[in-house]
Amino acid sequence: SAVISQKPSRDICQRGTSLTIQCQVDSQVTMMFWYRQQPGQSLTLIATANQGSEATYESGFVIDKFPISRPNLTFSTLTVSNMSPEDSSIYLCSVPGGNEQFFGPGTRLTVL
């Protein structure tokens, strides 16, 4: 199984600012996924981050709003830019491991 950590675990931010979320995995993985879970909702994929290439964004998500870095096989960052209250969500990174996918503990973001 993969052990995943995220920083910060939670944050409260002012609208118009940006927050960078870090995801660290204890093993090398090719693919990392970033999901958003809005309050009381399901998980929605934001983008797939592959090391050495540009992230692939899902419909409705754009790089200017959610820039992603993937500098190596164990680490990725997701930035939530120019935040508004609608960005208040839990952001989770996920990696495949063995025959399943594992999720990080999530970052709970509140935008005022």
Added chain:
Amino acid sequence: GENVEQHPSTLSVQEGDSAVIKCTYSDSASNYFPWYKQELGKRPQLIIDIRSNVGEKKDQRIAVTLNKTAKHFSLHITETQPEDSAVYFCAASKNAGGTSYGKLTFGQGTILTVHP
């Protein structure tokens, strides 16, 4: 792209009863169907999964069935206990190379409440 529909959105049962949650998917190329349990404030945890080469899988009180022709799969929990109360999500994915699966498309979730 893939679309996963999940029903019901809420389910309330008495302890000891069975609970069934159903999902349908749209992409016939999907071949991996996990179920996650998410307790309040925690990350989703895999409880059972099924691949398209089997029709049923069981793990103690939990079972999953898959009908590829109809493109639907179901989660069955028997002898429910209060600690089974949580949000359950179904998901669909397809092979991304080797034994790894790619992105997950989630259903809307089912809030299961088991009353003592």
